Amino acid sequence: MDHGVYYCSSCDFAAHLHCATSKEDRDETFVLKSKDEESIESSSSIIEHEDLGLDESIDSLAFVVKKIKLGVEGSEIMEEIKYFSHEHELKLTNKLGINKKCNACMRSIFPPFYNCAQCGFFLHKACVELPRKIRxxxxxxxxxxxxxxxxxxxxxxxxxxxxxxxxxxxxxxxxxxxxxSLIPDTITHPSHEHQLILSRSSDAKKCSCCDSDKGFKFCCADCEFTLDFECLTLPNTIKYEQHVHPFTLCYSPEDESDEYYCDICEKERDPKRWYYYCADCIFPAHPACILGIFLNAPCLNYLSELSIST
Structure with missing residues (x-):
């Protein structure tokens, strides 16, 4: 993080200077309370955490190492593990061309990954190493x-x-x-020239892409641009049915014709809205028409395909 923040060392809570001081975006969840209120809430919080088993009963690691082998220059490689949610032990694999999905992130599996030989359970190595508990x-x-x-x-x-x-x-x-959960709280996106900051209090603001006022959003501190998670996580490229070429997500009109239509539904498109485009076939389409019934499918939510950076 390249910017100054306010930070609480007791609970690992951090806030950008803009977010902490802005009255408009103030998050009342974390407003300072009186000592009496803090005392009462502290006691009830301990009880709640004990009932839910959210604190010390949950290990930070999601796995236990069962077998280690030596790698290059004496490095240790976790060859076999026991994952918290699976009954069998998982072995590290580097095989290519596996047509399976990771059971954690639902992305296509790629090496290195862990798998269960008994029941076809797959996890990317990076997903295995996700912490069990986060804030x-x-x-x-x-x-x-x-x-x-x-x-x-x-x-x-x-x-x-x-x-x-x-x-x-x-x-x-x-x-x-x-x-x-892996998207950072400060990002840059190719659809906008300024940095975008995650805001908890932006429900009233409309997404500049889809015009929705629902859900959490990333807001620009320099202008009124706002982007919700649903638009942010649209795949950068995607295949559509039997179309031979992939479609690319575009943020501005493809020309100055003043006539914009979707070649799938044949209805007019709003030039201010994002769209998918096949440049080889000069084929534009609404995102909803390309994604169809899969518009809300989590398998489309690929962090590796998002055009964002920290």
């Missing part, structure tokens, strides 16, 4: 990494149904999927 700036309680399994969960940031693993607060029914 996130969008929620006041610790969040615990959990598989969704049969429970329904919707990510509170991108509003898409969650499949795979989420960081969860059981008390508040709060879930954030793995990919959204």
């Amino acid at each position: 996130h700036p969008l929620h006041q309680h610790p969040l615990i990494l959990l598989p969704t399994n049969s429970r329904f969960a919707a990510c509170k940031t991108c509003c898409r149904p969650c499949i795979g693993f989420t960081y969860n607060c059981e008390k508040c029914k709060f879930d954030i999927d793995v990919q959204c």
